[in-house]
Amino acid sequence: MQTRDQPLAIANSTLNTLMLELGSECQTVLTLLNQLQLPNLSPDQQSTILADLLAASIHLHTHCGEDFQNLIAEELEALPDTDDPDVPTSN
Numbered sequence: 001m002q003t004r005d006q007p008l009a010i011a012n013s014t015l016n017t018l019m020l021e022l023g024s025e026c027q028t029v030l031t032l033l034n035q036l037q038l039p040n041l042s043p044d045q046q047s048t049i050l051a052d053l054l055a056a057s058i059h060l061h062t063h064c065g066e067d068f069q070n071l072i073a074e075e076l077e078a079l080p081d082t083d084d085p086d087v088p089t090s091n
Helices: 013-036 042-064 066-078
Strands: none
Touching: 013 042, 013 066
């Protein structure tokens, strides 16, 4: 599943951009994992894929830090409360 570079239903433009970047990096990780499943990879190919996977995982770790988490929390808090009876509750 590819993500599209279209705006998301998120009011904060910074968070929107970060989410699109996150989707792109996650797609990169999925591609690398699929490559590791290919048969008969040479040690050089494995090394390149693993190095790219390491770089992507470092980028994801950095990308998903406290500031990113705070932006998501702020977006959640900005959403209107709903009294919709069709919304399940955790009672």
